[in-house]
Amino acid sequence: MSLPSLPRRGALGALAALAGGLAFAQGSAPRTVRIGYQKSSTLIAVLRLQGTLEQRLAPLGVSLSWHEFTSGLPLLEALNLDNLDFSADVADTVPVFAQxxxxxxxxxxxxxxxxxxxxxxxxxxxPLKTVAELKGKRVGFAKAAGAHYLLIAALEKAGLSFADITPAYLTPADGRAAFERGAIDAWVVWDPFLSAAQVQANARVLADGTGLxxxxxxxxxxxxxxxxxxxxxxVIYAxxxxxxxxxxxxPKEAAALLAPFWGLDPAIVERANAxxxxxxxxxxxxxxAEQQKIADAFFAEKLLPRRVDALDIGLFQPQG
Incomplete structure (x- = not known):
C-alpha cells in the first residue's frame, strides 16, 4: 500500500532503482538484504563505510544493497511497498504516518x-525573536519528519496552531536553498543539516526540541x-x-570518516554528532510512549487521515 496524499517525488528514482533488485525473500543466490538510509543515518553510514555489516552477515549467506532517500517518509514508503527489507533510523514522527x-x-x-x-x-x-512571531509566516520543513512535530509542539506552546503558519514542505536540500534566498521565514531541520546551516549560513536557533x-x-x-x-x-542490532x-x-575519528561521505567539514560533523x-x-x-502523543497531535491538526494506535506495531526483541 502506498502512502496516500503524501510527497512521492523523492522516492520515485530510488524505487525505480530498486525494482530490479533481489529481495531476500525470493530465495535467490546471492541473497541480498536491501537497506534504506538517509543523510542523517549516521550509524548505518559508519557501518557501510567500514564494511562491518557485510563481514558479519557473510557467514549467514547474506549480502547487502544500499539505497539512499531524501528523508524518512519516502524511505518508509519503500519499506511498506516491500522495496526494502530494513530502514535505517527515521524520526519518531515517520512511523506514525506509515501506520x-x-x-x-x-x-x-x-x-x-x-x-x-x-x-x-x-x-x-x-527580526523574529520568538516562536509566537511565526504567526502568518512561511515555514519550511520536510513533511512527517521529526521537524514537523517539533514545529507543531513549539507552536502549541506559543499559543498558536499549525493553521497560523504557512507550511512549505521541502526536502532538506530544497529547504536550505529556500532559507538562504529568503523564500521562507524560518526553517525546521535536523542534524547534520542543522549544524551545517549554523556554521555555513550563520543561522540562528529560534527553538530546539528541549522540553518540546x-x-x-x-x-x-x-x-x-x-x-x-x-x-x-x-547482527544488525548488535x-x-x-x-x-x-x-x-x-568523535574526531568518526567525524573524519563521515565528512567526505556527507560532503561536510569534519568540524560540522563533529558538532552534529555531539x-x-x-x-x-x-x-x-x-x-x-511518546509515539501516541505524536500521533494524536498530528490527528488533531487534521494531518493524519485516521487516528493511530502507536502501539499497534511489531516490536523486535534482540537476542544477546
Missing part, C-alpha cells in the same frame, strides 16, 4: 532521545522480514549498538 497508511512494520531498535539535534532556524538578520519533542529515532524492518530473519536483525558507542567515544545520543536500545512499549 496511518496501513503499513505493517516492526521497530528493530531506537536511539535514546536527542532533543537538541533538531531546531527551528531563522537567518541571522531576521524528544526526537527519538527508530530503525525498522518490514514485519515479513523481521519474522523471517531475526538472526540477520540480531553492530548498531557497538557503533553508537564508538561514535561517541571517538547532539545525537547514538545510544541504541530495544524498542519497548515503555520506550515508545
Amino acid at each position: 496511518a497508511a496501513g503499513a505493517r512494520l516492526s521497530f528493530v531498535a531506537q536511539e535514546a532521545p536527542s532533543p537538541t539535534a533538531q531546531a527551528i532556524l531563522v537567518r541571522s538578520d531576521s 519533542a524528544s526526537y527519538t529515532r527508530y530503525y525498522l524492518a518490514s514485519t515479513r522480514f523481521a519474522q523471517a530473519r531475526p538472526d540477520v536483525l540480531n 553492530e548498531l549498538e557497538k557503533t553508537g558507542r564508538w561514535v561517541k567515544a571517538q 547532539r545525537r545520543s547514538y545510544a541504541v536500545r530495544a524498542a519497548t512499549p515503555q520506550n515508545i
